[in-house]
Structures are given as C-alpha cells and as structure tokens.
Amino acid sequence: MSDTERKSSATVSRRNSFNKREAGTKKLQPVSSESIKILFLENISEKAVEIVKNAGYQVESVSRSLNEEELIEKIKDVHGIGIRSKTRLNSRVLAAADNLQVIGCFCIGTNQVDLEYAASRGISVFNSPFSNSRSVAELIIAEIIMLSRKLGDRNNEMHAGEWNKVSKKCHEIRGKTVGIIGYGHIGTQLSVLAESMGMKVIWYDVLPLMPLGRSKSVGSLEELLVKADYVTLHVPETSETKNLIGEDEIRMMKKGACLLNASRGTVVDIKALAQALRNGHLAGAAVDVFPQEPFENGKFFESELAGCPNTILTPHIGGSTEEAQRMIGIEVASAIVGYMNTGASLNAVNFPEIDLKPGAVSDKHRLRIVNVHQNVPGVLQKINSILSKYNVDKQASDSRGEIAYYVADITLPDPEDINVIYAGISGITENIITRVLFEK
Numbered sequence: 001m002s003d004t005e006r007k008s009s010a011t012v013s014r015r016n017s018f019n020k021r022e023a024g025t026k027k028l029q030p031v032s033s034e035s036i037k038i039l040f041l042e043n044i045s046e047k048a049v050e051i052v053k054n055a056g057y058q059v060e061s062v063s064r065s066l067n068e069e070e071l072i073e074k075i076k077d078v079h080g081i082g083i084r085s086k087t088r089l090n091s092r093v094l095a096a097a098d099n100l101q102v103i104g105c106f107c108i109g110t111n112q113v114d115l116e117y118a119a120s121r122g123i124s125v126f127n128s129p130f131s132n133s134r135s136v137a138e139l140i141i142a143e144i145i146m147l148s149r150k151l152g153d154r155n156n157e158m159h160a161g162e163w164n165k166v167s168k169k170c171h172e173i174r175g176k177t178v179g180i181i182g183y184g185h186i187g188t189q190l191s192v193l194a195e196s197m198g199m200k201v202i203w204y205d206v207l208p209l210m211p212l213g214r215s216k217s218v219g220s221l222e223e224l225l226v227k228a229d230y231v232t233l234h235v236p237e238t239s240e241t242k243n244l245i246g247e248d249e250i251r252m253m254k255k256g257a258c259l260l261n262a263s264r265g266t267v268v269d270i271k272a273l274a275q276a277l278r279n280g281h282l283a284g285a286a287v288d289v290f291p292q293e294p295f296e297n298g299k300f301f302e303s304e305l306a307g308c309p310n311t312i313l314t315p316h317i318g319g320s321t322e323e324a325q326r327m328i329g330i331e332v333a334s335a336i337v338g339y340m341n342t343g344a345s346l347n348a349v350n351f352p353e354i355d356l357k358p359g360a361v362s363d364k365h366r367l368r369i370v371n372v373h374q375n376v377p378g379v380l381q382k383i384n385s386i387l388s389k390y391n392v393d394k395q396a397s398d399s400r401g402e403i404a405y406y407v408a409d410i411t412l413p414d415p416e417d418i419n420v421i422y423a424g425i426s427g428i429t430e431n432i433i434t435r436v437l438f439e440k
C-alpha cells in the first residue's frame with residue numbers, strides 16, 4: 001500500500017467511527033480498536049495476550065520465531081508486533097510492514113530490531129529493560145556453583161552409569177572472586193546475590209556507576225580478566241561488544257577460571273573458548289547464548305562447545321521463568337496499548353518521548369492528533385496553522401535524531417472537521433505517520 005492509500009483508508013475508517021461516537025465517553029482510543037491487529041511471536045506470555053485482547057484488538061499468537069520471508073508475509077497488515085530475542089526485524093522486513101506502528105520486544109535486548117529504520121518509518125519500539133534481570137542473575141549464581149563443583153560432568157556420568165566421586169579441583173564459591181562485565185540491571189542484581197553468598201565482587205562497565213554493597217569497580221577489562229575466578233558477561237550486543245572476549249582475553253584470564261555468558265552469542269569467540277576449555281586453560285564455562293540459535297524448539301543445535309569439559313550449555317533460557325515472562329508481558333503489552341490508544345511513547349527505545357495526560361473529561365468532540373514527522377524546520381508551523389481555527393487544549397512535541405513527534409488534544413465544534421485536519425496534517429510533505437485518537 002502506498003503512503004497515499006494508507007492515509008486515505010485511515011481517513012475513511014476514522015470518519016465513520018467518529019460519527020458513531022457516543023456522547024459523554026471518556027477514554028482515548030483509536031478509531032476502531034477491533035480493527036487493530038497484533039502479531040505475537042516466540043511464545044509471548046498469556047498475560048500479554050490478555051492485555052491486548054482487553055484493549056479490544058485482534059491478536060494472533062505464534063509460539064515460534066519466523067524467518068525473513070515468513071515475516072515479510074505476516075507483517076504486511078499488522079499494526080503491532082511482539083517479539084523476543086530471536087526474531088530479526090531488519091529494514092527489509094520493516095519495509096514490508098505497511099501498517100506497523102509499534103514493536104514490543106518482550107525481552108531486554110533490542111539488537112534484533114533495526115531501531116533507526118523503524119523510527120524513520122514512524123514505528124516506536126518498546127522493551128522491558130529489567131523484568132527478567134533477577135531470573136538471569138539467579139541462573140548465573142546456580143551455574144557458578146555448578147561449575148565450581150563440576151556438576152554438569154558428574155550428572156552426565158551418572159546418567160551414563162558411571163560413579164565418579166571426586167573432590168579434586170572442586171571448590172566452594174565462598175571467598176572466590178566473580179568479575180561482572182556490564183554493571184546494568186542484571187550485573188547489579190548478580191552483584192548483590194553473589195556477595196550475599198560470600199563472594200568477592202569486582203565489575204567493569206564503560207559507564208561510571210555506583211558500586212553496590214562492597215563490590216568494587218576495576219579500571220579496565222584486562223584488570224577484571226586477570227583478577228576474577230569467574231568472569232560473567234552482561235552487556236548488550238553492539239559493534240563494541242562483538243568478540244569482546246576472544247583468544248587474547250581468554251589468555252589473560254587466570255588458569256582454572258570459568259567463563260559465563262548469558263548476554264549475546266556474538267560477545268564471545270566460541271572457537272577460542274572451546275580451545276581454552278579443551279586445553280585446560282579454563283576450568284569450565286556456562287553458555288546460554290550463541291551466534292546462531294535455532295528458530296524453534298525441537299530443532300537441531302550444534303556448537304564447537306558440545307562435549308567440552310565442565311561446560312554447561314543452555315538454550316537461551318536466562319530470562320525464561322514464569323515470573324519474568326509474566327512481568328515482561330504486563331510491561332510491554334501495556335506499553336503497546338498505551339501507545340496505540342494514547343500515543344504515549346514514554347520509555348520507547350528509538351523514539352522521542354511524550355506522555356500527554358488527557359485533560360478533564362468533556363462532553364465536547366475532543367480528539368488527539370498524533371503525528372510523526374521529519375525533524376526539519378517549519379513543520380510545527382504548518383501543523384499549527386492547520387489547527388489554528390480550533391481550540392488546542394494541549395500540545396507537546398519532542399524530537400530524536402531525524403524524527404520529531406507531535407501530540408495535540410483539540411476540541412472540535414463540528415466532528416466532520418476531523419477529515420479536514422487529518423487530510424491537512426497527513427498531507428504535509430514531512431509527514432511520516434498521522435493518527436487520530438478519540439475520547440470515547
């Protein structure tokens with residue numbers, strides 16, 4: 001659908017619904033909530049499904065991720081999509097999404113989405129920056145103990161019928177040093193848990209941050225690698241973190257140290273890690289994330305790490321607990337509904353942030369204009385000249401990079417005027433998306 005077709009079909013549906021509006025109604029919402037289509041992939045929690053259904057939207061939930069071609073087909077007519085870490089929303093996929101207005105990443109990471117391209121198309125992206133951090137931190141604590149007691153190997157042996165009672169090279173974690181790379185939501189949770197179990201905590205972050213408890217920041221990654229008995233990664237996937245831990249960094253680690261990665265698969269050079277485990281430089285590793293991960297459960301998985309000594313491999317389950325998924329479901333689904341119904345972009349990761357509170361309830365024809373436009377001089381003047389005939393109750397605008405976001409509440413003497421306003425604003429050359437929301 002071309003931009004012109006997109007605009008005109010929206011005008012028609014909005015006009016029809018506006019005429020059906022009942023007097024004395026109070027909540028902002030899109031023209032016709034029931035025509036909004038949301039696609040959820042990767043087994044997003046039932047709680048999230050419930051929230052978007054309660055908003056009146058249509059929702060389709062698929063338990064797996066989709067590949068690029070499948071996505072291009074499926075994303076065509078949806079207004080919102082919910083994904084987790086596996087689904088790649090690159091510019092080719094997003095270019096096919098004619099109606100898409102909002103993306104919900106039901107996880108922490110947003111590296112799987114081309115955020116800048118999404119913004120340039122007026123699509124806002126939300127995530128859940130901390131709801132699964134406790135689950136990841138608990139997994140790391142469990143794995144530190146498992147590695148220090150070589151539980152993975154003992155478990156495998158027992159299942160294979162071999163009794164192997166040993167204490168050599170098995171240790172308590174009390175008094176040992178854990179080195180946390182990335183002191184964000186997960187790193188700090190882990191810091192507190194590890195310290196409460198008697199571990200010494202050192203950490204390294206590119207930002208100056210407040211150390212929790214008795215933890216200490218170190219001046220460089222190298223210093224952390226040299227000092228820690230357990231090195232654990234909690235960084236996002238960026239160009240700076242790609243292969244952050246390679247052959248040289250592994251060599252710097254203490255002989256007999258362990259490496260844990262529950263961040264992103266690209267952060268560790270898997271080949272170098274496998275080699276260090278096989279030649280005994282490292283005593284163990286726990287890896288939850290991989291450069292290539294299967295799209296769905298039950299698929300074949302292979303890695304050079306398979307069969308390495310004292311190596312725990314898990315299928316990207318750091319955040320996979322009922323508690324985390326429920327919390328993430330509530331947080332991100334509410335952000336999607338908030339954005340669709342009121343235009344609130346607070347905490348969006350790629351968008352200017354506006355959260356315009358609706359004014360006192362009125363029995364007049366009040367509506368909200370939500371507009372994304374190119375961030376160039378003169379656009380606000382054009383919008384305001386279109387709105388100058390009407391009473392603008394409130395307005396707000398903000399910009400981020402190449403896009404600007406504008407939200408205004410206006411009162412109309414004649415409901416039919418909405419068509420003039422909509423056509424005017426969406427017809428501005430710099431317009432990216434214009435939406436109209438009603439108090440119903």
Ligand SMILES: O=C(O)[C@H](O)COP(=O)(O)O
Nearest residue numbers: 084085086107108109319
């Ligand atoms: O980004 C995250 O929050 C974690 O990697 C978990 O991702 P998941 O929701 O795909 O398990």
